[in-house]
Amino acid sequence: MNTAIVLSELTKTYGTRRGLTELSLQVNPGEVLGYLGPNGAGKSTTIRLMLGLIRPTSGAIRVLGLDPHADAEKVHRRIGYLAGDFLVDGRQRAGECLAFLGNLRGGVPTQRIGELADRLELDLSARIKSLSKGNRQKVGLVQAFMHRPELLILDEPTSGLDPLMQQTFLDMVTEARDHGQTVFMSSHIMSEVESVADRVAIIRDGRLVATDTVAGLRTRSLLQVRIDFAAPVAAEEFAALPGVTDLAVTGTEHGATLTCRLDGSPDALVKAAARHTVTGLHADNQDLEELFHAYYTSEHSAAGARADRVA
């Protein structure tokens, strides 16, 4: 097996709901891939295709080298899955539910379930309907991790978890990777995957708009520039410079302040500014959250070198 997941030209259209459009993506064994996109972008659709719950309109999927629909049982034996909202019969106790789900996999050691529950501070004797959303999600996390699957497919795994437990979850993901497990996790929050993901794939409206390493995304990010001038300056002087967007010039009592975003070389902007007396200069990398947000909205698609054209 060379690739954990291969999606080729995957298209899914159904009803009036938004599906996927010619999505191609590969996940390598042993890597953690963060699958990012706003709600409704097609993240769950992708995951349900990978589980064989639905079938693509066109295109092909291979999970662990197998067809997830035709070879569903073989694939499912080797994966762990968690949905964003972990739903089971609420009348049962957490331990009862986990023992049953473990038995569907041929049995999971009691000790292993106990360890994970302790770590997540989950009370196994509680009835599921009495648990908060976050605690219910912990039951889901235990069932996804308990059999140490080769591939973890996690759909919005941290929804409802408090920040402390989110960190515990991220530690569990890191450990899974250290054990050679592959992790595919979706989220709509960049910061959630930033610290653990080797690579990030961003989708919007059912299309892949970017895939890169977290470091690669950082180098792609725009500079957020602020220049203070001793005297007023005209905005027109800077507006047409290459790479400059979101330009604003505001007058201050000492002169003027220019703010803009900058894509690419700062040379032209620096030379233009040098014609005036510069009293302050501040340039920051746009944070990833902002960059990620830029991918969401089409008017900022210039932010991404590989941003797809969107109808």
Next chain:
Amino acid sequence: MTAVRNTAVSGPALPGTSGLSRTFGRSIYTKTLFDNRRVLAVWALATGLLAAMYAGFYPQLTADAADSVPEAMRGFGFDDLTSAAGYLQGAVFGLLVPLLATFYGAATGARMISADEESGYLDLLLAHPISRTRLLLHRIAALATGAVLIAAVVLGALLTVRTSAELDSISAAGFTAQAVSLALLALAFGALATGIGAATGKGRATVFGITAGTGVLTYSLHGFAPQIGADWLRHLTPFHYYIGGEPLKNGLQLADAGVLSAISAMLIGLGTWRFSHRDIGR
């Protein structure tokens, strides 16, 4: 060598599990039964109790009352209320019990696939190494077990009141044959509901509505067919195969039981086939 499976059952008990829940948590079939134990018990006890109660009215029935049955009710089995078998085929096995069995099938069948698909639990179950076919067969087996339980409790209740209710003219074999037919009837409607849910992915309420509606419609058809001079229409309803051969008097009618079983098998087969080929939706 004995196969030792490293199940959650072995070793120290997991918190939140009881011996019973561990035993029943070993397969989808047993887990479904365990999760539905209370509602199953209620169905069985209520049906059994009502059957015994109505059977108990038989000694109080006078010839006058029997004569005053309107003509319209004859098709529903109220044509001979003077004999024990006639009475039971009218009030008990002709009306109350089969309709309860029909609703048991519709309600339980609507839970087997539809309810879990609606809630999203089906996604989780099917992400485990179980084929859709196996899931559906386990669920149907649990439903069938419930149907047998209901029929057994009804049988037990009637055998208990048999002498006191002056029903001795009916043999235990006759009661048993009627109970078997009852279980098969409940299973047929259970298979219909489960099959519709599995094949279409419709919600629980819709599946229940369609199945219960089909039940009431075919029951009425079975009852009214003789009045409109179209007895043959009865053969299109499951109720004909349930009681048409008068199992209370004649014992188990193998052909009729076969037809009911075949209907269930066909519905399950079609449902399973569609279920394996369609998209699971939320």
